Amino acid sequence: MPDPKPQGSTTTAGPPTLQEGLTQFLEAKAKGDDSGNYRRNAKRVISQWIDWLDQRDIESFEQLDETVLAHYAEHLRRRVAANEAETTDGGIARSTAWTYYSTISAFLGWASKWGYLQENYARSGLAQESMPERSASQQSQQQFWTPDQRTQILNYVNKRAHDAIDEKGMDADVEARDRALVAVLAFTGMRASEVFRSEHDNRTGRQGIRWRDVDLEEQTISVLGKNQQRQSAWLLKQAIPAVERYRTISDPPSDDWPVFPTRHAPSLYECARTHLREIEDGNEKSIEAILDENPIEEVLREYCITPPAITTTGARSVMKRLCEAAELDIPTPPEGPGYLQLHGARRGIGDTFYRMDRGTAQDLMRHQSLETTKDHYSHIDATEGAKRASEMLSQSDEQ
Structure with missing residues (x-):
C-alpha cells in the first residue's frame, strides 16, 4: 500500500476526516487530466454529502459502511419522488441523483485505493438497490454482457474447467466453481445481491444462495427478491451442466452449504x-x-x-481475474480496468430476451409489470420503432 501522506498537506498521523479526504481527493484530481469543471462539481456534491453525514454525527471514513450509503441512496430516491410528484421544492431528476451518487462513488473508490476504506460501499448491492431506477437514457449507457462477450467468457471458463478436471479430477474445485459462477450470472437474470453475500445486510436471504435453494429439475433458484419476497428465479438449461458438475465436485455436506462459499x-x-x-x-x-x-x-x-458465502466484492474480484485471463476486450471505465460487471449479466440476458419476446423478458427479470421492463429497455423500442418508421416511409415514397 503506498504511503498516502504525499496526497496533501492536510494528512494527519491517522486516517483523515472526510473533509480532509475531500481536500486530498481534489488535489489528486488536479494532478491528473480531470477538468476544472469536474473538480468544482465534485467539490460541491461531496461537500453537500459530508454536510448530510455531519447531521448524522458521521465525520470519518471509519464510520461509513454499506448501510450509511443505503440511507443516502434512499435520501436521493425521496428527492426524485418529490420532483416527479411536484408537491414540494428540493426535488431532483433521476439523472441528477445518479450523477450525485456516481460522484460519491468515485470519492469512495479513491478512499478505498488509499486504504481509508475496506471497499467502495457505494458499489454494494444494498446501497445500489436503494437508489431510484435510472432514466431510460442512463440505462442504455450501462454496461451489459453482449452475446459475444457472454460466449467468450463462457468458452474460457468451460475450457479451463474441462482441462482442470482432466488433470486434477475431483480436486478441480476452483475451476468448477468459477465456471458455475459465470453460468449462474449469465443464465438466470439474478441480481448479484441475490446470489452472493452482502457484507452489511444481515437480512435472511442476503447471505448468498444455498444448495437448498437450487432445484435443478425444476430449473429454479429460490431468492429474496428486490420486493423483499421470496421468488423463484429461472435457471436456464444452459447453466445446469456447469452447476451440476460443480455440485458433484464440491460435494456439499448439507443443503445449507453455500453454493459459492468464500x-x-x-x-x-x-x-x-x-x-x-x-x-x-x-x-x-x-x-x-x-x-x-x-x-x-x-x-x-x-x-x-x-x-459464509462469497461476498459481492469477492465475486467482482473473481470476474476481474477471469476477464483478464480470458483477455476480453472491455472498455476501461474511469474508476479502473474494465471487466464484465456482475449486474451486467442481468442486463445482458434481459436485453437478449426483450428483443425476442417482451413478456418472457419480464418473467425472467421478475419485474412486477411489463412497463418496468419497457422502461429498462426503452432504447430497444426506440431503435425498432425508428427502423419500422423508416421502412414505412420508404414504402410510401415508392408508391
Missing part, C-alpha cells in the same frame, strides 16, 4: 473459531490445535460448520 482464509478461520468455542467450551488451546493440525476445509466439514 475462499477467504481469515473469514473461514473466524467462522471456525466462533463455532469451535461452543463445542470446545472456549478452550482456545484446544481450538488452535484443531486448526493447526487440519486443513480448514476439513475442520468445517468434520464439525458441521457452515462457511
Whole structure:
C-alpha cells in the first residue's frame, strides 16, 4: 500500500476526516487530466454529502459502511419522488441523483485505493438497490454482457474447467466453481445481491444462495427478491451442466452449504473459531490445535460448520481475474480496468430476451409489470420503432 501522506498537506498521523479526504481527493484530481469543471462539481456534491453525514454525527471514513450509503441512496430516491410528484421544492431528476451518487462513488473508490476504506460501499448491492431506477437514457449507457462477450467468457471458463478436471479430477474445485459462477450470472437474470453475500445486510436471504435453494429439475433458484419476497428465479438449461458438475465436485455436506462459499482464509478461520468455542467450551488451546493440525476445509466439514458465502466484492474480484485471463476486450471505465460487471449479466440476458419476446423478458427479470421492463429497455423500442418508421416511409415514397 503506498504511503498516502504525499496526497496533501492536510494528512494527519491517522486516517483523515472526510473533509480532509475531500481536500486530498481534489488535489489528486488536479494532478491528473480531470477538468476544472469536474473538480468544482465534485467539490460541491461531496461537500453537500459530508454536510448530510455531519447531521448524522458521521465525520470519518471509519464510520461509513454499506448501510450509511443505503440511507443516502434512499435520501436521493425521496428527492426524485418529490420532483416527479411536484408537491414540494428540493426535488431532483433521476439523472441528477445518479450523477450525485456516481460522484460519491468515485470519492469512495479513491478512499478505498488509499486504504481509508475496506471497499467502495457505494458499489454494494444494498446501497445500489436503494437508489431510484435510472432514466431510460442512463440505462442504455450501462454496461451489459453482449452475446459475444457472454460466449467468450463462457468458452474460457468451460475450457479451463474441462482441462482442470482432466488433470486434477475431483480436486478441480476452483475451476468448477468459477465456471458455475459465470453460468449462474449469465443464465438466470439474478441480481448479484441475490446470489452472493452482502457484507452489511444481515437480512435472511442476503447471505448468498444455498444448495437448498437450487432445484435443478425444476430449473429454479429460490431468492429474496428486490420486493423483499421470496421468488423463484429461472435457471436456464444452459447453466445446469456447469452447476451440476460443480455440485458433484464440491460435494456439499448439507443443503445449507453455500453454493459459492468464500475462499477467504481469515473469514473461514473466524467462522471456525466462533463455532469451535461452543463445542470446545472456549478452550482456545484446544481450538488452535484443531486448526493447526487440519486443513480448514476439513475442520468445517468434520464439525458441521457452515462457511459464509462469497461476498459481492469477492465475486467482482473473481470476474476481474477471469476477464483478464480470458483477455476480453472491455472498455476501461474511469474508476479502473474494465471487466464484465456482475449486474451486467442481468442486463445482458434481459436485453437478449426483450428483443425476442417482451413478456418472457419480464418473467425472467421478475419485474412486477411489463412497463418496468419497457422502461429498462426503452432504447430497444426506440431503435425498432425508428427502423419500422423508416421502412414505412420508404414504402410510401415508392408508391
